[in-house]
Amino acid sequence: MKEKNQRDKNKEIIRKELTVEIDQGLEVIKNRIGHLYKGLFGRVMNPIVKQLFVWFGLERARETGLKRVDFVLDRITKYKGDMDSWVEKNFEEYLNYNEEYLRANKKHPKIEDLKCSIKKELRSRVELLMKLLDGEGDTYAELLKSAFPKRSDVETVARNQLDALAELMEFAEKEEGLVKIPRVIKKEVFVVARAGFNYAEKRVNERMDKTYGCAK
Secondary structure, three states: OHHHHHHHHHHHHHHHHHHHHHHHHHHHHHHHHHOOOOHHHHHHOHHHHHHHHHHHOHHHHHHHHHHHHHHHHHHHHOOOOOHHHHHHHHHHHHHHHOHHHHOEOOOOOOHHHHHHHHHHHHHHHHHHHHHHHOOOOOOHHHHHHHHOOOHHHHHHHHHHHHHHHHHHHHHHHHOOOOEOOOHHHHHHHHHHHHHHHHHHHHHHHHHHHHHHOOOO
């Protein structure tokens, strides 16, 4: 019973942290869209900005993001097997909560390659969460330090996740028609997406500095 209570407690700590990250990340995207164009040119480009807000659908994206967090945490908390078997067992259902896949053209010849990239990103995400769930502490920082006593340990896992996200974004940008984006805003979509990625990378480093001290 003690182990179950600890994992449930950790799950709530992690969910709270990830909710904050989702909200802050969406705020970055919102601000980036709003500052793409300024002055007279900004007014001329206003229809494109409006299309961007519609395409990103921030409220819907938040809802999907929270469902994704809940899906993964609920399934992992109750799971006793290894990471790879969890990913294989849950991957197809996980796709229902993945923004890239939901926006993808399912008939595109590279759709299976996209799914492989998503699976790689999921595996790196699960690797981190499984260890955090078995950590000890009352805050996210305490769980992080308990699960990864050395900064170098969590840096490797975090880098794997960021690299997988970068690879996924680059693949979606490179393959024409794989992700359904109106041609008129395609360039801007990836400018904004990269801003979101850069924010995520910055936040990872800031969190590690706060938990372990600044890297030498």
